[in-house]
Amino acid sequence: MKQNEQELIAQILDGDEEAYGILIDRYKERLYRHCFRFVRDEDDAEDIAHGAFIEAFLHLDRFDPRFRFSTWLYKIATNLALARLRKRRDVRMSEDELDRVISELPGAEDLAYFCELHEAVDALPTHYRTAISMHYWQGKSYAEIASHTGASLGTVKSWMSRAKKQLKEVLS
Numbered sequence: 001m002k003q004n005e006q007e008l009i010a011q012i013l014d015g016d017e018e019a020y021g022i023l024i025d026r027y028k029e030r031l032y033r034h035c036f037r038f039v040r041d042e043d044d045a046e047d048i049a050h051g052a053f054i055e056a057f058l059h060l061d062r063f064d065p066r067f068r069f070s071t072w073l074y075k076i077a078t079n080l081a082l083a084r085l086r087k088r089r090d091v092r093m094s095e096d097e098l099d100r101v102i103s104e105l106p107g108a109e110d111l112a113y114f115c116e117l118h119e120a121v122d123a124l125p126t127h128y129r130t131a132i133s134m135h136y137w138q139g140k141s142y143a144e145i146a147s148h149t150g151a152s153l154g155t156v157k158s159w160m161s162r163a164k165k166q167l168k169e170v171l172s
Contacts, residue, residue: 038081052077120170128163
């Protein structure tokens with residue numbers, strides 16, 4: 001069973017470093033992708049995500065439990081990514097490009113919804129989760145999903161319909 005974030009944070013603050021590993025496992029892939037969207041470099045994205053986890057751990061006592069941990073973690077990562085972009089803008093990025101990246105950043109409310117959406121998708125049954133991820137995040141057509149999964153086109157359509165219905169229930 002998936003542990004509640006607040007319980008994990010309480011355990012971490014009580015000295016249980018293994019509980020932090022659970023949070024890292026929960027967010028590492030999504031946080032990496034979030035960082036990659038900014039820096040467009042695999043090594044930089046990995047370094048920034050790693051740094052965000054370290055910063056969050058070191059300052060966990062400052063975390064406000066009224067909010068989601070994921071929103072706070074993504075905000076830390078966003079700040080680190082922007083700092084990295086500012087440092088390298090002389091070499092790789094013009095001022096206009098940096099302005100464009102910053103203007104496209106999601107706000108805190110959008111980040112919270114993004115995290116909640118991903119958590120809801122992660123909670124779906126595997127075949128629903130696969131179909132949703134492939135269609136919306138990888139841009140695959142229903143036919144491509146059917147080919148990849150070995151399911152019929154009708155089955156994929158059914159999975160998508162049921163997955164959407166479950167997501168609407170969870171997110172409303």
